[in-house]
Amino acid sequence: MKFGVVVFPGSNCDADCLHAIKVVTGQPVEYIWHKSGSVDGFDCIVLPGGFSYGDYLRCGAVARFSPVMTPVIDFAQRGGLLLGICNGFQILTEAGLLPGALHRNKNLQFLCHDTHLRIENNQTPFTSLATAGQVIRVPIAHGEGNYYADTATIQQLEENKQVLFRYCDPQGEITPAANPNGSVNNIAGICNRQGNVLGMMPHPERCAEDILGNTNGQLIFQSLLQQWQRRCG
Amino acid sequence: MTLEPQIWREMGLTDDEYERIVTILGRQPNYVEVGIFAVMWSEHCSYKTSRPALKTLPTEGPAILQGPGENAGIVDIGDGQAVVFKIESHNHPSAIEPYQGAATGVGGILRDIFTMGARPIAVLDSLRFGELNSPRVRYLFDGVVAGISGYGNCIGVPTVGGEVYFADSYEDNCLVNVMCVGLIDQKDIKKGVASGVGNPVMVVGAKTGRDGIHGATFASEELSEAAAERRPAVQVGDPFMEKLLLEACLEVIKTGYVVGIQDMGAAGLTSSSCEMASRAGTGLEMDLALVPRREEGMTPYELMLSESQERMLLVVQQGTEEKVTEIFAKWDLDSVVVGQVTADGLLRLKEGDKVVAEIPAKALTDEAPVYHRPTEKPAYLAEVQDYPVDALTMPDDYNEVLLKLLASPNIASKEYVYQQYDHMVGLNTVVRPGSDAAVLRVKDTNKGIAMTTDCNGRYCYLNPKTGAAIAVAEAARNLVCSGAKPLAVTNCLNFGNPEKPEVMWTIWQCVEGMAEACRNLETPVTGGNVSLYNETKGNAIYPTPTIGMVGLVEDLNKVCTQGFKQEGDVIFLLGENLPELGGSEYLKIHFGLEQGNAPVLNLELEKKVQQLVLAEIKSGLIQSAHDCAEGGLAVALAECCMAGNLGADITMVRRFRGDALLFGESQSRIIISINQEHSVELVKKMVEAGVPYTQLGKVAGDSLLLNVVNPGCSGCGGNLLNLPVAKLAETWRGAIPCLMQ
Incomplete structure (x- = not known):
């Protein structure tokens, strides 16, 4: 299984994603330059965190026009596995691959700390190794992670089980206090209707090694690998 | 043409410094040259006041490269x-x-x-x-x-x-x-050297604007009421540009084409160029007309003094300019050859064919003035150091004091x-x-x-x-x-x-x-x-x-951290408790006093304590270690409890004031916890090393308990601290957010 990590100008979690994928899956992984016109040969593409184009104007608003986004969007529409983390999630919403938008955090400050996430749907390629309702600890690091969509969209997301992760307390309860940024329904990550595109604000690549004190993030990369092996073995 | 004294004085040069410039150049400097001297001889760039003192610091050791x-x-x-x-x-x-x-x-x-x-x-x-x-x-x-x-x-x-x-x-x-x-x-x-006569000099990164002119001079004077008017001397940062510059510079450096490289920080193009030439013993010639700029009509003076951010000066090997430019272009950054390294030791600036400044590079760096300014012991010292700290009344409620200390923004x-x-x-x-x-x-x-x-x-x-x-x-x-x-x-x-x-x-x-x-x-x-x-x-x-x-x-x-790790672990204090209250956070919070003498520092003891702790962390004996700092022993114990989310049961012998024992800030003290089965071994090692120690108690429960006994005085002993760890943590975590609301 071959992973690709897109490098936009201003991406700063690109090296982290590459490292985590290599360490966790042992699979080949390469950078994809933002000026690249093709993503042929990749089985899963990651849009990493950071401040693409400085996040000037609006987070992800400029990156969405990068040359590489044309083949990336095409890849996703053909069912390719696409994971957007943090700034990557913001780019996915700007590109229209996922609904909604990420507003500024409700306290208007950048926040970097551990959060607990309840896995709401384990029937996706990103979460297949999870048990239903499993709680994992994954750090956030963002200033604009406050997920918003209109009521009808939220209803659709909920009905279609597109909400994959919700901020919760350590026991798995969905409470206002566990919601770090004001997201509607404590939403931390959603997928598209087909289930092949995931956007999430928390950083699984930051908790995928013992030395960093937490390996909960491995679950996502391992799920991707297991799903791919099952399909393409 | 002779300049008016007003001009150099406003730039921060003294009349004597101006005369020195005339002597160095053998002529009157022009406006651009005075500006360059003023910024390079400013306190910020030249260290003209602090240099004699800094020279006395030890700078060598086996690991220093x-x-x-x-x-x-x-x-x-x-x-x-x-x-x-x-x-x-x-x-x-x-x-x-x-x-x-x-x-x-x-x-x-x-x-x-x-x-x-x-x-x-x-x-x-x-x-x-x-x-x-x-x-x-x-x-x-x-x-x-x-x-x-x-x-x-x-x-x-x-x-x-x-x-x-x-x-x-x-x-x-x-x-x-x-x-x-x-x-x-x-x-x-890589170092900031402009070596290799004939090597091209390149300006890379952001374009030069009019921001931050005389920032270094501004940093070398007192902040006055009028300082707000200096706001244009404050630069504006663009971290996105810097990220590109960082990646591009590291990529270029990996190629081996770079001879020398320096950031354009304080005093911008001026300091980077003359410092690189001065270190290499060379000169630099630059045509300022070639510097990429943000605004029309910038003068040589403005270009040299601008502190626009996210710029670098590079000297590269002759013939590699195009390859270097290609890498910067990949990151969408400007990189322009603006001159070359020369042999004559001069910083020569041109605008097209016209020479606008010519100064020996070393005159700006090594030959900057050095001042041995007069010193006098401040009168306030005797007064604050002699403050009768011992006459202060001791608190009735130590729990309350500890909570107040944990809520102090310096400790919170x-x-x-x-x-x-x-x-x-x-x-x-x-x-x-x-x-x-x-x-x-x-x-x-x-x-x-x-x-x-x-x-x-x-x-x-x-x-x-x-x-x-x-x-x-x-x-x-x-x-x-x-x-x-x-x-x-x-x-x-x-x-x-x-x-x-x-x-x-x-x-x-x-x-x-x-x-x-x-x-x-x-x-x-x-x-x-x-x-x-x-x-x-x-x-x-x-x-x-x-x-x-x-x-x-x-x-x-x-790797070791401060939090207690396991119920039942034995807690030791390494180092000595002295009856010191001077300069403590306790004096400030409880009495509103910033008085007394600083705690005593015995470097020999300090070294012994540190060596023992490091050795036993490495041997795996020590489970947790924490420095006793502001707020003294009580705060340090509370921090160990909060970080580990575990309580502690402590009993100490009281030989002097209870507040000094709990909140005094004696130096060279470290609180450690170890597994009980290792405690005999550790004691033996502490005795061998001559490290004073006190066995404080055990990691236990979910409260911080501290009792004192006083063998010579019945009724002086008893419980001084009894607080749930959750209460400590709530106070400690909540203090600053509460003040900021």
Whole structure:
């Protein structure tokens, strides 16, 4: 299984994603330059965190026009596995691959700390190794992670089980206090209707090694690998 | 044409300095040349006042690869790798425009690190403000933190530690000291030298604008009421541009085409060009008409003095210009050849064919004036040191005092600050902010780098020499508590107006104390920065010689943290409790006093304690280790409890005042916990090493209990502390957010 990590100008979690994928899956992984016109040969593409184009104007608003986004969007529409983390999630919403938008955090400050996430749907390629309702600890690091969509969209997301992760307390309860940024329904990550595109604000690549004190993030990369092996073995 | 005296005086030159320029040049300088001399001979660039004192600091040691004089210091960490690190101040800009002042402080120190070829892996911030009950202070505090967050988070270098202090003396003149740590393969080390006659000189990165002109001069005078008008002297940062510059520079350096490289920091193109030429003993000729600019009509004077951010000066091997340009173009950055290295030792600036300035490069650097300013011991010292601390009434309720101390912003959790910093990006942060020191792993090895910044300005105010020595000792202690061997120091000397003999005296005292501690603890100084004229309305800040220190963790599996680990573990205090209350946070919080003498520092004892703790962390005996600092033993125990979410049951013999025992800030003390079965072995080792110790009690329950016994006095004993850990944590965590609401 071959992973690709897109490098936009201003991406700063690109090296982290590459490292985590290599360490966790042992699979080949390469950078994809933002000026690249093709993503042929990749089985899963990651849009990493950071401040693409400085996040000037609006987070992800400029990156969405990068040359590489044309083949990336095409890849996703053909069912390719696409994971957007943090700034990557913001780019996915700007590109229209996922609904909604990420507003500024409700306290208007950048926040970097551990959060607990309840896995709401384990029937996706990103979460297949999870048990239903499993709680994992994954750090956030963002200033604009406050997920918003209109009521009808939220209803659709909920009905279609597109909400994959919700901020919760350590026991798995969905409470206002566990919601770090004001997201509607404590939403931390959603997928598209087909289930092949995931956007999430928390950083699984930051908790995928013992030395960093937490390996909960491995679950996502391992799920991707297991799903791919099952399909393409 | 002779210039009016008014011109050079406004640029900050004295008449004597002007005469010296005339002598050096053998003629009258023109306007551009005076501007260049003024900025290079400013205190900020020339260190003309502090240089005699700085020369007395120890700078050599077996691990030192680069001492003072370059863009940053370098220490060997084995395996052909090295750590590049430096601390720098951005006080004056931050006091005027906190967001941009702090942001560009981060940007500037990052460039000092990657200009040497190192990838920055961490930033630490040492911040000082007035008291949080002032609205102006809250504005500065929030602005500075947001500026650091905005710049550091965007560029993707984690901000992993530092310190924040609050005291009235910093009310109008906050201190923003930023330290950056980078990692490099020794073979890739680059220096700021313009060698190789005929080699092209390139300006790369952002375009030059009119911002920050005379920023270095501004940083070399007192902050006055009119300082707000200096706002145009504060630069504006663009972290996105810096991220591109960082990646492009590291890529270019890897090619081997680069001969020398230097950041255009304070004094911009002026300082970078003359310093690179001066170090190499060469000259530089540049055509300023070729410098990419943001605005039409910029004069040579403006181009040379601009402090526009995110720019670098490169000297590359002849014939590689195109390849270098290709790499910068890949990152969408300008890179333009503006001149070449010459043999004549002159900085020659042209605009097209016309020569607009011609100055010997060394005249701007090595030949800058040096002042041996008069010193005088300040009169206030005797008064504060002799304050009758012993006559103060002891408190009735120690629980209440402990809670008050935990809620003091100087001691309270700084989570409000560090959760605004991305402290995890890079995947190296093994020990996060909030412990004694941050620890980062070195990928593909089993090594770690520990880092900290320390200085208690109040101690330095009460006793400059001891206070500065304590800053070094505490920094080393923090590293040792994390399981690291202290390697080297970078310092940031923040003082008032050195033209006042009393301020000059404290500078010398602080440097003496620092030198003595660095020599004893074998942590040489590799460079740093001096920030003087930190005064408003004639009042100087507390002398604040901030120490940044890095250490090496040889085995990442043996990293230690402050939190208690396991119920039943035995708690020891290493070092001695002395009846000292001077300079303590307790005196300030409970009595409103900043009086007395600083705690005594015995460097021999300090070294013994540190050596033993480091050895037994490495041997695996020690489960947790924590330095006893502000707030004394009681606060340190509370911190061990909160970090581990475990209680402690402590019994001590009381030989002097209970408040001094609990809240006094005696130095060279470390609280450790160990598994009970190892306690006999540890005691034996402490006795052998001659390290004084006290067995305090055990890790137990969910409350901090502290009882004292007093054999000579019935009725003097009893329970002094009994507080649930949850209550301690609630108070400690809630204090700063509550004040900021």
